[in-house]
Amino acid sequence: MIHILGIRHHGPGSAKNVKEFLEKVQPDIVLVEGPPEADPLLKWVNHAELKPPVAILVYQPDDPQHSSFYPFAEFSPEWQAIAYARRNDIHVRFMDLPMTHHMALEKETFERLKQDGENKKEGEQPGDAAPSVNNYAFRNNEVAPPPAVRKDPISWLAEAAGYDDGEKWWEHMFEHRHGNEQVFDAVTEAMQVLREEFAQKESRVEQMREAWMRKTIRQAEKEMFQTIAVICGAWHAPALVNMPKAKDDNELLKGLPKVKVECTWIPWTFSRLSYYSGYGAGIESPGWYDHLWHYPKDDGTRWMAKVAKLFRTKQMDTSVAHVIEAVRLAETLASMRNLYKAGLEELNEATKTVLCNGEDVLMQLIREELIVSNRIGDVPTEIPKPPLQLDIERTQKKLRLPATADYKDYTLDLRKENDLERSIFLHRLQLLEIKWGERHDVSGKGTFKELWRLQWHPEISINIIEKGNWGNTVAEAAEKFVIQKAKEADALSTVSALLGNTIPAELHQAVEVCIQCINNLAAASGDVIQLMEVLPGLVQVTRYGSVRKTDADLVLGIVNSMLTRICVSLPTACTAVSDDAAQKLLELFFKLNDAVNVLQQSEITALWQQTLRSIAASDNASPMISGYATRLLADYKLLEGDELVRVFHFSMSSGTPPDKAASWLEGFLKGSGTILLIDNDLWCLVNNWVDTLDEETFTRVLPLLRRTFAGFSSPERKKIGEKVKAGGSGAVVKQVAENAIDEERAKQGIPVIMQLLGIKN
Secondary structure: OEEEEEEOOOOHHHHHHHHHHHHHHOOOEEEEOOOHHHHHHHHHOOOOOOEOOEEEEEEEOOEEEEEEEEEEOOOOHHHHHHHHHHHOOOEEEEOOOOHHHHHHHHHHHHHHHHHHOOOOOOOOOOOOOOOOOOOOOEEOOOOOOOOOOOOOHHHHHHHHOOOOOHHHHHHHHHHOOOOOOHHHHHHHHHHHHHHHHHOOOOOHHHHHHHHHHHHHHHHHHHOOOOOEEEEEEHHHHHHHHOOOOHHHHHHHOOOOOOOOOEEEEEEOEHHHHEHHHOOOOOEOOHHHHHHHHHOOOOOOHHHHHHHHHHHHHOOOOOOHHHHHHHHHHHHHHHHHOOOOOOOHHHHHHHHHHHHOOOOHHHHHHHHHHHHHOOOEOEOOOOOOOOHHHHHHHHHHHHOOOOOOOOOEEEEEEOOOHHHHHHHHHHHHHHHOOOOOEEEEOOOOOOOOEEEEEEOOOOOHHHHHHHHHHHOOOHHHHHHHHHHHHHHHOOOHHHHHHHHHHHHHHOOHHHHHHHHHHHHHHHHHOOOHHHHHHHHHHHHHHHHHHHOOOOOOOHHHHHHHHHHHHHHHHHHHHOEOOOHHHHHHHHHHHHHHHHHHHHHOOHHHHHHHHHHHHHHHHOOOEOHHHHHHHHHHHHHOOOOOHHHHHHHHHHHOOOOOOHHHHHHHHHHHOOOOOHHHHHOHHHHHHHHHHHHHOOHHHHHHHHHHHHHHHHOOOHHHHHHHHHHHHOOOOHHHHHHHHHHOOOHHHHHHOHHHHHHHOOOOO
16 A cells, blocks of 8 residues: 655654654555665664754765755654654665756756756756745755746645745644644645646656656555555655556656766754755744654743743843743734644744843844754764765864854964864865855964854865865865966966965975965066065965974075065166056055065065165156155164255255155155154144145145045044144144143042052042
């Protein structure tokens, strides 16, 4: 006898009914909607370390991004059916169209649509399955733009019953009902009517899927299984009850193309079971459904206790009285709506009113933490996996870096051995483009601290499989991957950035290759601007040598070579440039000067200072750049006193065109106007220069002056204003600053200070 159990994927009510039905009829074989290639993986169900939510990953070894996921939660009917079969030593098989054919058909269709330009052809898309109630597999790739959204059959039934939400209708009609054998017949009958109402032709692949399911059922009958239980999406149930002739199905399945596929178990997350993550057969409330599965008789008290516990962990006071009143309100709402039991909607309304004071922000917290939840499953280490994935899991365990669905921050102290190894591991994963961790900036100037934020996503498993062909360990794969990228790069900035990420990953061979590639590209490049853009990043790389046992010193040789090239070519590059180009050069000057100071090498510093002298003294250099070079020389104490005043006077004299003088002043004062506050001689020179400008000239140079002073900090601008108000006297400025103190307010703090110092009266 064949029993067709049409279910809703990931429904706890369906799961309970399936479990109870199987225990009653005790079938000889259980057939479950899913990929037959994954049959060998079913032996792991009920293993102590295989903890839902998990998913079967089906992928093409030669193209891992072309893959599909088949997720399971503990409250999934398919999971309960498989678990029942495993517990009772009953045959269990998947019965959907094999992915070896499905993926091949997708590939063929993609190529055909690409060739024909029919990117929006709805009827021929392989992924165009029945409505979302059946879209069980979560595909990692889209072979063509999705078709127009069809009416969800559950929503259609809900609307007919007077509900505006299919999820709520399904919950009230099925998730709270148990021990009702007629529910499967009712669902099948409803879907039969809907299929007739839709009167739509199924896609070719959808027809093949149902044909293969029927073929699997017939095969089970041929093998003399007497009682066959079939677990499938509700939409497919009518197609399996009213089966056509076998020859018709065989004709439909003749000559199917093939591709090689492999399967494995991977951890999944509740958040990926929700609609909000784009999962076609998703549910809105996986966390709530998990609660229903474990506590089917809960009247809301346990749920409200969970909410209260969550609020307390967030330092929000929630009393027992709050919980009691919220449960009573939910029960009252259910009674008013003629419901025998409060559902999630009633509990949410009661929670928002009693516990959240009407605040939507707190309800969002409940949704994220409880209704959806951030739970992640676990997979046994013994399950066959790609070598790279095994190495990653071993390293995660060794370094105590668990994979979690919720993000977790780690502050690493690189002076500690374990934290240093963590950093190396995370940098290697980054190089492999396995995006588990994201590095954030840390305050302070030291290089011994790093901040990482880690969050695991199921899709990372695809990235790991994809990168597995580069090596069996993270170190091997990352090294080969970096070397290949460095050799293929044709831009100096690309290889420089790659080197900057490779040094902290401690991939010595890759570092040497990157350095060689940079040498080759730098030698072939005559663009001094490109060299200036790259050099500061390379200098920062050398800083790792103080906290890492690395070969960062190898970079110093190439840095010195590039700096020499820059210093030779820079004076020429500063001539005959536009104002916009000069502005960009100033930013590079600033970074390059910082890089020279970080290096702290006397020979390099002397060479850089000589270059600055050459630019500052050049009549052909951009006035703005010449002014900035003069300012840097003053900061190095190479231009001081009378000599600085002389240079300043020459550049700001009446013989210098006002536009040129204003541009030179902008460069000299770039980033800071403190020197004008300290040096009264320079102040007077600027003041006198402004006095000599006629109205027309002053109006012309005013935007330049405004841009110059806008770059100063607010305190600097305030003090400059005070100095102007005082007539330029430094003594008066000091007096003004002193008089700016509010003595009355200051006196109010004296008693507190006396008390802190322990002085009485």
